Amino acid sequence: MSYTRWFVITLLLGLVSLPARADFQVFACEPEWASLVREFLPDARITTATSYLQDPHYIEARPSLIAAMRRADIAVCTGASLEAGWLPTLLQRASNPAVQPGRSGLFFAAEHAQLHAPHDHVDRSMGDVHPEGNPHVHLSPDQLPTIADALARRLGQLMPEASSDILARYIRWRGGWSQHRIEWRRKAEALQGRSVVIQHTNFSYLLNWLGVDTRFELEPKPGLPPSASHLSQLLAAPGLKGVDAILIASHQDPQPANWLAKQIQKPVLVVPGTVADSDQTKTLAGLISTLVNTLAATVQEDSGGRL
Incomplete structure (x- = not known):
């Protein structure tokens, strides 16, 4: 169903629905999905398994x-093997039939997105590679509306008495997201062709969307901690000194980034993933705005120009 049809149906329903259950229980594997559920069901009881300070x-x-x-009543996770090391054990020990694989109570965001960099063959020599592709799709400005649409529908299925309210909130969220996206795209003009060093692919969807080069990585292979030998090789890489900054997430060890920053005299940007x-960062729109503004301010300071 298209966004326009969602809007028409909302008008026909007149936004009339029964109050949502106050005891609706949500298990969110990551904070981004807890935040998105809260956009549509602000009164739900949400448990979040991880925080921005955790991998x-x-x-x-x-x-x-x-x-x-x-x-x-529902578990909302990323999927694409991001939680492969702990979610199966959690589901098995919980023995909750509502949130088992194949049931409507288990929602994987990655199943509603086109993931970057999938692999037909994966082995341990490649590092911590996800065969389905990069799972950090919560920072994709173009794909979040599709995920949000699917999540709103699923919540409406599980709570039919609140489906009209969920639909209305989704439409308001979608309109706000579109306005934010216009602003992000405007600021992206100053970031085209810029370059940052990253530690992991946490930010790749957003950085690629902004036109920022991410060819330099602190990790020797995905998921492996930066090593002294790899950092030495990286320091000798052509073009490294032309980067604008080193970008790492709050949960990552800052020491490798700080060491490299001293060698190339570039700033380290530590931001929540x-x-x-x-x-400023309690919603996905706020998070992306913070990341874009941080990058834009760094580029402006480096160039001495104005955005």
């Missing part, structure tokens, strides 16, 4: 998370 690849299936999964606690 979502590696967490413990601790008892509190098992209990939360056992109570969940997902929604965080501050007012």
Whole structure:
């Protein structure tokens, strides 16, 4: 169903619906999905398994998370093997039939996106590579509306008494996202052709969308921590000193980035890789705005020009 048809149906329904269940339980594997669910179901009870200070690849299936999964009406996760090291154990120990694979209560965002860099063949020599592709799709300005659409529909299926309200909130969210996207695209003009060093592919969807070059990486292979030998090789790479900054996520060890920054006299930008606690980054739109503004300010300072 197209966005226009969603809008027409909302008008026909007159935004009339019964109050949503206050006890609807949501298990979100990552903060970005907790934030997106809250856009559509602000009164839902949400448990988030990870934070912006954690690497979502590696967490413990601790008892509190098992209990939360056992109570969940829906589990919203990234998929694409991002949680492969802990989610299957969590689902098994929770023994909640509503959120098992193949059931409507288990939602994987990656299943509603076109992932970058999929691999037909994966082995351990390649590092921590996801065969389905880069799972960090929450920072894709173009793909988030499709994921949000699918999530709103799924929530409406599970809570038919609140489906009209969910639809209305989705439409408002979609309109706001479109306005943000216009502003991000405007600021992207100053970032075209710029270059940053990254540690992992956390930010690749957004950086590619902005036209920022990400050829230099602190990791020798995906998921492997930066090593002294790799950093030495990286330091000798042609074009490295032309980068504008070194960009890492809040949960990543800053030492390798700081070492390289001293060698090439470039700033280190430490930013959250997902929604965080501050007012500026508590939503996905706010997070992307913060990332874009941080990059734009760095480029402006480096060039001495104005955006």
